[in-house]
Structure formats: C-alpha cells, structure tokens
Amino acid sequence: MTEISMVVNGKSVKADVADNTLLVDYIRESLRLTGTHVGCDTSQCGACVVHVDGKAVKSCTMLAASAQGSDVTTIEGLANGDLHPMQAAFKENHGLQCGFCTPGMIMSATDMVARYNASGKELTEEAIRDELEGNICRCTGYHNIVKAIADGASKMTNA
Amino acid sequence: MSELKYHKASNASEAASMISGTEDGKFLAGGQTLLPTMKAKLAAPSDLVDVSGASDMIGISISGNTVSIGAMTTHADVAGNPELNAVCPSICALAGNIGDPAVRHRGTIGGSVANNDPAADYPAALLALGATITTNNRDISADDFFVGMFETALEDGEIITKVSFDAPEKGAYAKFPNPASRYAMVGVFAAKSSGGARVAVTGAGSDGVFRQSDMEAALDGSWSPDSVSDVSVSADNLLSDIHGDAAYRANLVKVMAARAVANA
Ligand SMILES: Cc1cc2nc3c(=O)[nH]c(=O)nc-3n(C[C@H](O)[C@H](O)[C@H](O)COP(=O)(O)OP(=O)(O)OC[C@H]3O[C@@H](n4cnc5c(N)ncnc54)[C@H](O)[C@@H]3O)c2cc1C
Ligand code: FES
Ligand code: FES
Numbered sequence: 001m002t003e004i005s006m007v008v009n010g011k012s013v014k015a016d017v018a019d020n021t022l023l024v025d026y027i028r029e030s031l032r033l034t035g036t037h038v039g040c041d042t043s044q045c046g047a048c049v050v051h052v053d054g055k056a057v058k059s060c061t062m063l064a065a066s067a068q069g070s071d072v073t074t075i076e077g078l079a080n081g082d083l084h085p086m087q088a089a090f091k092e093n094h095g096l097q098c099g100f101c102t103p104g105m106i107m108s109a110t111d112m113v114a115r116y117n118a119s120g121k122e123l124t125e126e127a128i129r130d131e132l133e134g135n136i137c138r139c140t141g142y143h144n145i146v147k148a149i150a151d152g153a154s155k156m157t158n159a
Numbered sequence: 160m161s162e163l164k165y166h167k168a169s170n171a172s173e174a175a176s177m178i179s180g181t182e183d184g185k186f187l188a189g190g191q192t193l194l195p196t197m198k199a200k201l202a203a204p205s206d207l208v209d210v211s212g213a214s215d216m217i218g219i220s221i222s223g224n225t226v227s228i229g230a231m232t233t234h235a236d237v238a239g240n241p242e243l244n245a246v247c248p249s250i251c252a253l254a255g256n257i258g259d260p261a262v263r264h265r266g267t268i269g270g271s272v273a274n275n276d277p278a279a280d281y282p283a284a285l286l287a288l289g290a291t292i293t294t295n296n297r298d299i300s301a302d303d304f305f306v307g308m309f310e311t312a313l314e315d316g317e318i319i320t321k322v323s324f325d326a327p328e329k330g331a332y333a334k335f336p337n338p339a340s341r342y343a344m345v346g347v348f349a350a351k352s353s354g355g356a357r358v359a360v361t362g363a364g365s366d367g368v369f370r371q372s373d374m375e376a377a378l379d380g381s382w383s384p385d386s387v388s389d390v391s392v393s394a395d396n397l398l399s400d401i402h403g404d405a406a407y408r409a410n411l412v413k414v415m416a417a418r419a420v421a422n423a
C-alpha cells in the first residue's frame with residue numbers, strides 16, 4: 001500500500017491505496033466521482049480524461065500513486081453553480097447523444113482551448129478535429145461535438 | 160493488473176539503486192506503453208520505479224546546434240519548445256504527431272526509445288540524426304542502440320538519462336499513420352549533415368527501425384525527392400500484417416522518403 005494525497009476539484013484528499021491502483025479507479029471507486037468514465041480501458045477512447053496539474057491525461061493510463069501531490073480536476077469540478085461554458089455549449093449544440101463519451105470530450109475540449117489560448121494559435125475546425133484524435137464517440141458522428149467545442153471556445157474566451 | 164510495489168525516484172541514481180534491489184522491477188516513465196501492456200497481462204513486473212519525476216532527467220538544453228533532451232521530457236514538451244523548434248523543427252513536428260494530446264502529456268522520449276516499438280516514431284529520428292543515447296553507465300550511439308523489434312542495447316537495470324544530437328542542416332520526418340492506431344505504417348526520417356545523408360525507416364522492418372543505405376547514397380549524390388524515388392526498395396525483411404503486406408510497405412518507404420526529402 002502507498003499513502004497518497006492530492007487535491008481533487010479543489011479539495012484535499014488522502015488515502016492508502018494498493019500500489020497498482022489506477023488513477024481512474026481511485027477517482028471512481030474511492031472518491032465516488034463517477035463522472036469520469038471507463039470506455040475501453042486500453043488507452044484508446046478518452047472517456048477517462050481528467051486534468052492533472054492542468055493537463056489532459058487518460059486516467060486509466062496513470063497510477064494513482066503517480067498523481068501524488070498533484071492538482072486533479074474531473075468533470076465534476078468544472079461547473080461552478082452554473083454549467084461551465086463548454087458544458088453549456090455541448091448542451092446547446094446537441095454535442096451528445098448517450099453522453100458516455102461526453103465527460104472526456106469536455107475535459108479534452110477545455111484542455112485544448114487553454115493550450116491554444118496560451119500559445120496564441122487559432123483553434124480552427126481542422127485543429128479541433130485533429131485534437132480529438134484520442135476521444136472516441138460511438139453515437140454522434142462528431143459534427144456536433146466539433147461545433148460545440150468551437151462555440152464553447154468562444155464562450156470561454158468571452159466569459 | 161497484478162500486484163506490485165511502487166517506488167518514486169527523484170533522480171537517476173536513486174532510480175538505479177531502487178531497481179537493483181528488486182526481483183523483476185521495471186522503470187515507469189509516462190506509462191503510455193507499459194501500463195496498457197500490464198493491463199493486457201503481457202507484463203507483470205514485481206516493482207515499478209517511477210522515474211517520470213526524476214529532476215535530472217527532464218528538460219531540453221541547446222548549445223549552438225547541439226541538442227540534448229532529458230529522457231523524461233514529454234512528447235508535448237518536445238513539440239512545444241520554441242528554442243528547439245528554431246534549431247530542429249523536424250523533431251518538434253514528429254513529437255507533435257505522436258498519438259493524441261493526452262498521450263503526449265504523459266509519454267516521454269526515453270520511454271519511447273527504451274521500448275523500441277517497431278512502429279514508433281522517435282527511433283527513426285534518433286537513428287537518422289546519429290543521436291547518442293546516454294544512460295547511467297555509458298553513451299550508446301543510435302546505430303548500436305536499436306538492436307531489433309522491442310530490443311535495445313540496454314542492460315538490466317540500466318536507465319536512459321538523455322538523448323543528444325547535432326541538429327542537421329536539413330531534416331524532416333514523413334509518416335503514413337495507420338488510420339486507426341496512428342502508429343506509423345511507415346515513417347521515414349531523412350537528414351542531411353556535414354557527414355552525409357542518413358535515412359531511417361520505422362514501421363516497416365521486421366527487425367524494427369533500420370537505415371536505408373541505398374537512399375543515403377543516392378541523396379549524397381543529389382539531395383532531391385527524385386533521387387530516393389529512383390531507388391528500388393526490396394520487400395525482403397519488411398513486415399506483412401493485416402494492415403499492409405511487405406510489397407505495399409516497400410512502396411510506402413519510397414513515397415514517405417520522397418516526402419521527407421521534399422519537406423526537409
Ligand atoms: C493511444 C496511444 C497512441 C500512441 N501513438 C503513438 C505513435 O503514434 N507513435 C509513437 O511513437 N508512439 C505512440 N504511442 C506510444 C507512446 O509514445 C509512449 O509514450 C511511448 O512509447 C512510451 O513512453 P512512456 O514514457 O509512456 O514509457 P513507459 O510506458 O512508462 O515505458 C516504456 C518502456 O520503457 C522502459 N523505460 C521507460 N523509461 C526508461 C528509461 N529512462 N530508461 C530505461 N528504460 C525505460 C519501461 O520500463 C518500459 O519497458 C502511443 C501510445 C498510446 C497509448
Ligand atoms: S478508458 Fe481510458 S482511454 Fe478509454
Ligand atoms: S454520445 Fe454516445 S458515445 Fe458519444
């Protein structure tokens with residue numbers, strides 16, 4: 001067992017976990033934050049994306065112990081009373097059907113917007129599609145997800 | 160995933176001593192290959208020594224046109240480094256096309272090189288750039304380092320600390336990604352330096368990454384896409400799988416090499 005402590009959605013948490021515990025299992029099973037999903041468990045689908053120290057990572061492909069001391073944000077940590085602008089954009093643009101991929105899509109979306117804003121690059125439609133390489137949706141056909149991210153990006157920038 | 164003991168190393172020498180005390184320990188870098196492999200029960204190390212935070216193994220330094228990249232530098236940090244992009248844009252572009260953004264945030268150059276996946280991108284770059292791989296014990300030239308499919312010159316418990324190379328006069332990487340996995344079906348890195356042209360091919364060889372010496376000779380004669388297109392590429396010793404047979408890959412080697420030379 002290893003003792004870990006980190007900040008998740010602004011709250012300090014601490015636990016003794018088995019050394020082979022994946023970050024996603026710690027988040028879902030111990031913290032009971034079940035918004036982070038497991039789609040493939042083989043590092044392909046992106047349903048499990050969370051932010052670790054401000055960067056999007058696949059939480060099924062990281063040990064909880066490796067996140068020791070980190071600042072973690074999950075989908076539950078985005079809304080602040082009202083929906084986060086990216087969540088609102090997914091709702092308004094029909095960026096989801098079953099919703100299974102949506103938490104990962106939104107965590108990848110807010111990460112890409114932050115990176116493109118920081119580097120001053122333009123988040124074009126082509127760039128959004130390229131950035132979604134690691135997020136798989138089996139329902140929507142992606143068009144409305146791309147629309148939602150473009151809309152969410154402008155909402156975030158003007159918020 | 161089977162049970163294991165986790166250790167976190169704060170520097171390379173601590174990592175080396177931690178692993179020497181284990182039964183069947185492995186280094187854990189970004190985990191983007193090792194953890195999926197363990198989940199698939201293709202590996203079951205007794206211990207993991209996490210080197211992703213080893214402070215002396217992270218970061219990029221450039222002096223003149225000599226580049227040195229710490230083994231635990233992530234793909235995202237290589238892709239987004241403006242100083243590196245100024246001296247060697249081809250390596251930044253290569254790193255920015257590995258996998259997807261989340262993989263690039265965790266995956267490292269050291270992990271990729273140590274793994275030597277026959278379809279990985281960095282091995283082609285390091286071989287074409289004539290890079291040196293530095294470990295806790297020694298310097299190994301890329302020509303000696305990449306031994307075969309998933310095989311390297313690393314000894315048990317030996318740890319890669321950095322890779323270094325001189326930026327070429329010209330260089331580019333062209334990759335034909337598998338449409339599903341994004342790994343290279345074929346990737347070719349072509350580089351031109353004072354010592355001559357070097358061309359390295361990934362994704363195609365049944366023994367992993369290799370140099371295409373006929374193309375190197377042709378480029379030494381004249382550095383142009385046509386020079387490599389005129390070289391005949393044999394399908395012997397190339398991979399055949401459900402994604403493409405050896406003859407298809409042999410043709411892709413030519414096409415990717417011509418694109419790399421054109422973009423360099
Ligand atoms: C969805 C997905 C897509 C991908 N697409 C691509 C792609 O297009 N192109 C590509 O090249 N790669 C791709 N990869 C692989 C990715 O680049 C990995 O990051 C890389 O292969 C391994 O690096 P790592 O830091 O994650 O290493 P790990 O997975 O942590 O380790 C890999 C191996 O190297 C050993 N090791 C790690 N560090 C050291 C060290 N310093 N010294 C000695 N041994 C060490 C480990 O013990 C292990 O055996 C992809 C991965 C995923 C999950
Ligand atoms: S569950 Fe992590 S990538 Fe699919
Ligand atoms: S909305 Fe169903 S998987 Fe994307």
